[in-house]
Amino acid sequence: RKEVEQDPGPFNVPEGATVAFNCTYSNSASQSFFWYRQDCRKEPKLLMSVYSSGNEDGRFTAQLNRASQYISLLIRDSKLSDSATYLCVVRGSTLGRLYFGRGTQLTVWP
Amino acid sequence: GAVVSQHPSWVICKSGTSVKIECRSLDFQATTMFWYRQFPKQSLMLMATSNEGSKATYEQGVEKDKFLINHASLTLSTLTVTSAHPEDSSFYICSARIRGRSYNEQFFGPGTRLTVL
Numbered sequence: 028r029k030e031v032e033q034d035p036g037p038f039n040v041p042e043g044a045t046v047a048f049n050c051t052y053s054n055s056a057s058q059s060f061f062w063y064r065q066d067c068r069k070e071p072k073l074l075m076s077v078y079s080s081g082n083e084d085g086r087f088t089a090q091l092n093r094a095s096q097y098i099s100l101l102i103r104d105s106k107l108s109d110s111a112t113y114l115c116v117v118r119g120s121t122l123g124r125l126y127f128g129r130g131t132q133l134t135v136w137p
Numbered sequence: 138g139a140v141v142s143q144h145p146s147w148v149i150c151k152s153g154t155s156v157k158i159e160c161r162s163l164d165f166q167a168t169t170m171f172w173y174r175q176f177p178k179q180s181l182m183l184m185a186t187s188n189e190g191s192k193a194t195y196e197q198g199v200e201k202d203k204f205l206i207n208h209a210s211l212t213l214s215t216l217t218v219t220s221a222h223p224e225d226s227s228f229y230i231c232s233a234r235i236r237g238r239s240y241n242e243q244f245f246g247p248g249t250r251l252t253v254l
Contacts, residue, residue: 031180035178068228068248068250069247069248070230070245070246070247070248071181071230071245072245114180114181124183124186125171125183125232125243126183127173127180127181127182128180129178129179129180130180
């Protein structure tokens with residue numbers, strides 16, 4: 028079983044739409060959780076960390092459910108510039124070791 | 138933010154040749170560097186973890202004699218793909234962790250796209 032599982036999509040939504048991505052992880056001892064964004068042929072870039080209490084950064088809201096080992100990302104009022112692949116990332120118990128999901132592709136159309 | 142560079146950004150080579158990829162931390166000391174590989178539409182897969190001055194730790198299934206990693210200084214790590222074959226064609230990305238900073242902080246290089254003919 029993979030460490031991190033994501034629905035690969037693709038998600039195709041119009042501008043202004045709300046879209047949600049989900050992710051599950053297999054190791055209950057995982058320490059930290061993140062969403063990264065990766066544009067085509069580029070390196071991944073940190074979008075936001077995910078905390079148990081849930082956290083928000085502008086139009087982006089992330090949630091973590093440790094009991095279900097489930098992470099989510101909600102994007103409100105989608106912009107064209109949000110088009111990218113969103114990677115669910117988990118840091119394991121080994122120091123610094125990151126596990127990446129395969130990513131969910133989002134395309135926002137005008 | 139911290140900057141990590143990779144060189145070259147892309148390389149095309151013939152089958153059987155060796156290719157060296159450099160990963161540099163430009164304005165900080167990187168105690169640990171990670172090397173990843175990403176095939177099209179796949180996730181980043183960790184190949185090895187490299188600590189300055191010590192041997193790299195390879196993930197299961199990654200051949201250490203084929204993917205040579207050297208982390209000779211706190212600002213430079215190199216990955217050499219020896220006797221490259223078409224199946225080694227991939228996007229190779231390094232990341233670095235800064236001395237004294239949170240384990241959650243990793244800074245990624247821009248990646249190197251390798252195509253083996």
